[in-house]
Amino acid sequence: MRVSIAVIALQLLAVASCAQIYEGFVNRNVQRNIDLSSQFVKYTIDVTVANSGKSSASEYFLAVQNAENLSFLEVTKNGEVLKSSFSDVATSGDQSYSLYSVALPEPLAPQDTVELQVSAVFTHLIVPHPASISQQERQLVRYVGNHYFLSPYATQTQSTKVKLSSGSVESKTELSPTSQKGDTITYGPYDDVAALSYSRLAVHYENNKPFLTISSLVKEIEISHWGNVAVEETYALQHDGAKLKGTFSRFDYQRNPGGSLNCVNTMKTVLPAGAADVYYRDEIGNISTSNLWEHGSRGIELQLAPRFPLFGGWKIGFLVGYNLPLSKYVLRSADDSSRYVLDTNFGVTFDDAVIDHLVVKIIFPEGAKNFEIQTPFTYDAESRSTHYTYLDTAGRPVVIIEKRNVVSEHNQKTFQVAYTFSQLSMLQEPLLLIGVFFLFFLAVMIYVRVEINIGAPKRSAGSDAVSRLVDEARDLAERRNDLHDLLDKALDKAVRQRSAATYDAERKSLDVKLAKLAADSAKIISDADAQSKSVALKLKEVEKKEKAKLAAHLELIKLELSSKLSKSVNKSEYESQKAHQEQLLNAAEEDIASLLADLE
Numbered sequence: 001m002r003v004s005i006a007v008i009a010l011q012l013l014a015v016a017s018c019a020q021i022y023e024g025f026v027n028r029n030v031q032r033n034i035d036l037s038s039q040f041v042k043y044t045i046d047v048t049v050a051n052s053g054k055s056s057a058s059e060y061f062l063a064v065q066n067a068e069n070l071s072f073l074e075v076t077k078n079g080e081v082l083k084s085s086f087s088d089v090a091t092s093g094d095q096s097y098s099l100y101s102v103a104l105p106e107p108l109a110p111q112d113t114v115e116l117q118v119s120a121v122f123t124h125l126i127v128p129h130p131a132s133i134s135q136q137e138r139q140l141v142r143y144v145g146n147h148y149f150l151s152p153y154a155t156q157t158q159s160t161k162v163k164l165s166s167g168s169v170e171s172k173t174e175l176s177p178t179s180q181k182g183d184t185i186t187y188g189p190y191d192d193v194a195a196l197s198y199s200r201l202a203v204h205y206e207n208n209k210p211f212l213t214i215s216s217l218v219k220e221i222e223i224s225h226w227g228n229v230a231v232e233e234t235y236a237l238q239h240d241g242a243k244l245k246g247t248f249s250r251f252d253y254q255r256n257p258g259g260s261l262n263c264v265n266t267m268k269t270v271l272p273a274g275a276a277d278v279y280y281r282d283e284i285g286n287i288s289t290s291n292l293w294e295h296g297s298r299g300i301e302l303q304l305a306p307r308f309p310l311f312g313g314w315k316i317g318f319l320v321g322y323n324l325p326l327s328k329y330v331l332r333s334a335d336d337s338s339r340y341v342l343d344t345n346f347g348v349t350f351d352d353a354v355i356d357h358l359v360v361k362i363i364f365p366e367g368a369k370n371f372e373i374q375t376p377f378t379y380d381a382e383s384r385s386t387h388y389t390y391l392d393t394a395g396r397p398v399v400i401i402e403k404r405n406v407v408s409e410h411n412q413k414t415f416q417v418a419y420t421f422s423q424l425s426m427l428q429e430p431l432l433l434i435g436v437f438f439l440f441f442l443a444v445m446i447y448v449r450v451e452i453n454i455g456a457p458k459r460s461a462g463s464d465a466v467s468r469l470v471d472e473a474r475d476l477a478e479r480r481n482d483l484h485d486l487l488d489k490a491l492d493k494a495v496r497q498r499s500a501a502t503y504d505a506e507r508k509s510l511d512v513k514l515a516k517l518a519a520d521s522a523k524i525i526s527d528a529d530a531q532s533k534s535v536a537l538k539l540k541e542v543e544k545k546e547k548a549k550l551a552a553h554l555e556l557i558k559l560e561l562s563s564k565l566s567k568s569v570n571k572s573e574y575e576s577q578k579a580h581q582e583q584l585l586n587a588a589e590e591d592i593a594s595l596l597a598d599l600e
Contacts, residue, residue: 476521
C-alpha cells in the first residue's frame with residue numbers, strides 16, 4: 001500500500017506526543033479473527049512482533065478504537081498473561097483511538113521476535129438495522145470496523161477473518177482481496193500496511209441471536225461461618241435487539257413459536273458447583289418454569305423461562321438465589337487460623353448477556369475485618385457499609401464492588417476477598433440468645449412472686465349488694481333444679497305403681513315448694529331493681545326461662561304418664577310431642593345457664 005511519507009510522519013508524530021512509543025517495532029505478521037456470531041464483537045489476534053531497531057524494548061502498544069465499548073482485554077505470550085494498562089487517547093485524521101501499554105516479559109533485543117495473542121471483547125457495537133421489525137421478521141444487524149489491524153507500528157502482512165452468525169449477508173464492504181465462504185468473510189492478505197491505517201469495514205447481515213442486556217445486576221454474597229454462603233442475584237434485564245413493530249400477537253406466537261426468530265422464551269445461566277436450594281422469582285412471586293442440570297465440577301446449568309416471551313425493547317425483572325457450601329468457597333489460611341479467603345465468581349454466566357452495571361455486595365459475619373480484594377481485572381468503585389439482621393449488635397460489615405460493562409470472560413478466573421475472623425465471634429449469637437431467655441424467665445419469676453398491689457381493692461356498698469343478690473339467684477336456680485329432680489322421681493314411682501294418683505299426691509307437695517321459690521325470685525328481682533337495672537333485667541329473663549322450663553317439664557311428664565298408663569296412645573304422635581317438649585326443656589336450661597354466667 002502506498003502512503004505518503006508526510007502522512008506517516010504526521011501520524012507517528014501524533015502518537016509520539018501522547019506516549020513514548022519505541023519506533024523500532026514492526027508487526028511482521030498479523031492474523032486477526034473477528035467473531036460477530038452473537039451480540040458481542042470478539043477479537044482474537046495473533047501478532048508476531050519484530051524489533052527492527054537498534055536497542056532493546058520491553059513495552060508494546062496496542063491501538064484500540066471504540067475503547068468506551070471495550071469490556072475485556074487480555075494479552076498473552078505462550079499462555080502467560082501479560083500486564084496491560086490504559087496509556088492515553090490519540091487521534092489520526094478523523095479517527096480517535098486509545099493506546100494500551102503491554103509489558104513484555106523480557107526486553108526484546110534487536111532482530112528478535114515475539115508472538116503475542118490478543119483477546120478483546122466489545123459490547124453494543126453490533127446495531128440492529130432496521131431498528132424495528134415485525135413479530136415474524138428476521139433480525140438484520142450492522143457492524144462497522146476497520147479492514148486493517150489498527151496499530152502504531154507498520155505491519156508487513158496481515159489478514160482478517162470475520163465470523164458471522166449465518167451466511168445471509170445483505171451487504172459488505174470490499175477491499176481486494178475479499179472472499180466469502182459460508183458464514184466467514186476473509187479480508188486480505190494485505191502487505192506493507194502503514195501505521196494507523198484505516199479503511200472502513202461494514203457488514204450488514206442476519207443475526208437472530210438474543211441481544212440480552214442486564215442493565216443492572218446486584219449480587220449479594222452473605223457468608224455465614226455456620227456452614228453456608230447464601231447468594232442472591234437481582235436482575236433488571238432487557239432485550240436490545242430490533243424492537244417489536246406493532247402489537248404482539250399471542251395467536252401467531254402460539255401457532256408458530258419458531259417463527260419469532262429474535263424472541264427470547266428461555267434463558268440459561270451456570271451456577272457454581274455445589275449450589276443448592278435454588279429459587280427463581282419476580283415481583284409477583286415464585287416462577288416454577290425452571291430446570292436444573294448438574295455438570296459436576298463445571299457447575300449447575302439453570303434454565304429459566306420468563307412469564308412472557310421477550311421481544312426487542314421489552315424488559316423484565318427477577319431474582320435468582322441459591323446456597324453454597326462454606327467449605328468449598330471460603331478457605332482458611334495455612335499461616336493464620338483467623339484468616340479466611342472467599343474464592344468465587346465475580347459476575348454471572350448468563351446466556352451471552354452483557355452486564356451494563358454490576359454491583360457485588362459481600363456481607364461478612366459480624367466481627368470480620370482487615371479486608372483485601374484481589375481481582376484479575378480492574379473494577380470501577382469500591383465502598384463499605386453495614387448490614388443489620390437477626391441478633392446483630394454492631395452490624396455485619398459489607399464490601400461493595402462495582403464494575404460496568406461486564407461479560408462472561410470476566411468469570412474465567414475467580415476473584416478473592418481475604419478477611420480476618422475469630423471463631424470466638426461465632427459464640428456471640430448463641431450467648432445473646434441464652435442471655436435474652438435468661439432475663440425473660442427471670443422477669444417472669446419475679447412477676448409471679450412479688451405482690452405489686454398496694455392494699456386490697458375497695459368495693460362500694462352497692463356493688464356488694466348486687467353481688468349478694470346474684471349469688472342468691474344462682475342458689476335459687478340450684479334449688480329449682482333439685483325440685484325438677486324430685487318431679488322425675490315422682491314420675492318414676494307412679495310408673496312403677498301404675499298409679500297416676502301417686503304422682504298427683506307427690507305433685508301437690510312439690511307445687512307448694514315451687515310457689516315458694518317463685519316468691520323468693522320475685523323478692524330478689526325487686527331488690528336488684530333498686531341496685532342495678534341491668535342485673536334486674538337479666539334476673540327477670542332468668543325467671544321467664546324458669547317458667548318455660550317448668551311448663552315444658554310438666555308437659556313432658558304428662559305425656560310420659562299417658563304413654564305408660566294408657567293403652568290407646570298414638571305412638572308416632574307421642575314421639576313427636578315428646579321430642580318437641582324435650583327440645584323446649586333443653587333450650588330453656590341452656591338459656592338459664594348462659595344468663596346466670598353473664599351475671600356479675
